[in-house]
Amino acid sequence: MAARRITLGIDLGTTSVKAALLGAAPDDPSGFEVLASCARAARAEAAAESVVAEPQGREQDVSRILQALNECLAALPRQLLRRVVGIGVSGQMHGVVFWKTGQGCEWTEGGISPVLVPRAVSRLVTWQDGRCSSEFLASLPQPKSHLSVATGFGCATIFWLLKNCPEFLKPYDAAGTIHDYVVAMLCGLPRPLMSDQNAASWGYFNTQSQSWNVEILRSSGFPVHLLPDIAEPGSVAGRTSHVWFEIPKGTQVGVALGDLQASVYSCMTLGTDAVLNISTSVQLAASMPSGFQPAETPDPAAPVAYFPYFDGTYLGVAASLNGGNVLAMFVHMLVQWTADLGLEVEESMVYSRIIQAAVQQTDTHLTITPTVLGERHLPDQLASVTRISPDLSLGHVARALCRGIVQNLLSMLPVRQLQEWGVQRVVGSGSALSRNEVLKQEVQRAFPLPVSFGHDVDAAVGAALVMLRRNLSQKES
Ligand SMILES: Nc1ncnc2c1ncn2[C@@H]1O[C@H](COP(=O)(O)OP(=O)(O)O)[C@@H](O)[C@H]1O
Numbered sequence: 001m002a003a004r005r006i007t008l009g010i011d012l013g014t015t016s017v018k019a020a021l022l023g024a025a026p027d028d029p030s031g032f033e034v035l036a037s038c039a040r041a042a043r044a045e046a047a048a049e050s051v052v053a054e055p056q057g058r059e060q061d062v063s064r065i066l067q068a069l070n071e072c073l074a075a076l077p078r079q080l081l082r083r084v085v086g087i088g089v090s091g092q093m094h095g096v097v098f099w100k101t102g103q104g105c106e107w108t109e110g111g112i113s114p115v116l117v118p119r120a121v122s123r124l125v126t127w128q129d130g131r132c133s134s135e136f137l138a139s140l141p142q143p144k145s146h147l148s149v150a151t152g153f154g155c156a157t158i159f160w161l162l163k164n165c166p167e168f169l170k171p172y173d174a175a176g177t178i179h180d181y182v183v184a185m186l187c188g189l190p191r192p193l194m195s196d197q198n199a200a201s202w203g204y205f206n207t208q209s210q211s212w213n214v215e216i217l218r219s220s221g222f223p224v225h226l227l228p229d230i231a232e233p234g235s236v237a238g239r240t241s242h243v244w245f246e247i248p249k250g251t252q253v254g255v256a257l258g259d260l261q262a263s264v265y266s267c268m269t270l271g272t273d274a275v276l277n278i279s280t281s282v283q284l285a286a287s288m289p290s291g292f293q294p295a296e297t298p299d300p301a302a303p304v305a306y307f308p309y310f311d312g313t314y315l316g317v318a319a320s321l322n323g324g325n326v327l328a329m330f331v332h333m334l335v336q337w338t339a340d341l342g343l344e345v346e347e348s349m350v351y352s353r354i355i356q357a358a359v360q361q362t363d364t365h366l367t368i369t370p371t372v373l374g375e376r377h378l379p380d381q382l383a384s385v386t387r388i389s390p391d392l393s394l395g396h397v398a399r400a401l402c403r404g405i406v407q408n409l410l411s412m413l414p415v416r417q418l419q420e421w422g423v424q425r426v427v428g429s430g431s432a433l434s435r436n437e438v439l440k441q442e443v444q445r446a447f448p449l450p451v452s453f454g455h456d457v458d459a460a461v462g463a464a465l466v467m468l469r470r471n472l473s474q475k476e477s
């Protein structure tokens with residue numbers, strides 16, 4: 001009997017790195033089985049390299065992200081890694097990392113197998129970065145794209161660096177998202193490749209012509225040489241240049257995918273499914289009919305945007321900036337206040353206690369609008385708390401916070417709109433959801449539709465599944 005095909009999926013998320021090994025399972029309705037998975041907190045937050053970007057800058061240390069990736073790979077069964085025939089990579093969209101071609105990493109020998117270590121590479125400026133003010137964004141040229149440009153989007157960040165610290169860009173001749181960087185390093189690509197999923201998340205990309213707004217950008221002095229070449233999501237970017245945790249050298253690596261699209265790909269088993277992903281951020285997505293094309297001119301005030309998916313199709317997405325990160329801020333605040341009172345508590349204990357308290361508090365009148373980061377379509381709408389009564393327990397606050405995250409998303413994309421799109425079921429994904437019973441309860445309460453919950457490493461599963469299906473179709477042809 002032919003050996004079972006196995007693929008590896010990776011998700012370089014904002015808070016954690018996930019990896020999953022998938023095996024073909026012809027007898028399973030999904031066609032696959034998750035053989036092993038791993039998640040490791042990246043703890044990659046770092047001070048902005050450019051001091052002028054503070055305090056709104058949000059950057060991550062690439063070496064910590066790769067460290068978490070190496071820990072994930074090291075934790076996966078070697079006997080399965082040896083049989084990997086394809087690697088799919090996804091990650092946090094919008095962000096940008098810069099490197100020097102040919103010097104972006106080093107394969108260090110010495111251990112059991114070579115390990116990927118970053119070398120001449122910048123910090124990752126993430127999607128949560130707020131350095132581009134509304135005034136700065138208004139000063140940029142109008143894109144020829146159906147998506148508006150927001151702070152934290154790759155092209156906006158590059159324009160900001162060009163204006164405020166031009167010296168910063170001089171040493172680099174390549175740029176991409178963190179997952180484009182990892183694909184380029186795994187394959188030793190001379191130039192990064194980028195799927196339209198990630199290019200659209202940078203701004204100044206036209207999904208219909210599948211091209212950057214090169215003339216618009218060039219005429220504004222933008223360093224267009226930094227823009228990656230574009231390739232189909234699901235196509236092969238290259239082959240691994242080294243043995244990697246016993247994954248054979250020469251293994252196919254797919255062009256990197258957006259984490260949202262990869263999560264949807266693993267969870268959306270029916271075209272009438274909507275996918276609710278709650279991770280650092282939160283997104284509610286549903287597929288648009290084939291042939292759908294978004295309006296050419298974006299409406300920055302619109303809460304729903306249309307993201308490229310696969311094969312020229314689109315997802316209708318409400319993407320809130322305020323998801324698991326708001327819970328994380330609440331937990332961090334409690335840890336800080338407890339320290340101010342002279343006590344020390346572990347974050348993990350606080351998470352379990354607030355969830356436990358909220359489970360006990362089955363309902364609340366307290367109302368929290370959780371938009372501490374504003375929203376892209378409402379940048380000035382910050383968070384608020386109303387209907388505070390004398391019974392202000394931890395359970396009330398935690399329940400109201402989880403409810404607020406879900407209700408805020410529904411205010412962007414109401415159930416009525418989902419039903420008009422033909423949605424009949426909601427599938428939940430993301431670790432913030434899978435680890436939080438109260439969030440699950442609030443999701444089930446908010447949707448008058450059947451709700452099910454996917455894996456907790458969905459984007460990694462989705463990235464692996466794309467490569468598994470590609471490999472199987474290659475073998476059949
Ligand atoms: N111990 C925990 N218990 C419950 N939820 C947690 C815990 N630790 C982190 N979280 C939640 O998980 C979120 C991160 O989810 P994750 O899927 O790792 O994000 P990403 O995919 O964006 O990296 C955090 O923002 C936080 O809300």
Ligand SMILES: O=C(CO)[C@@H](O)[C@H](O)[C@H](O)[C@H](O)COP(=O)(O)O
Nearest residue numbers: 013014092093259260279280281319
């Ligand atoms: O903000 C949007 C889209 O505009 C999101 O889909 C965005 O891709 C994701 O939130 C980021 O990639 C971060 O994802 P995650 O780390 O929260 O999983």
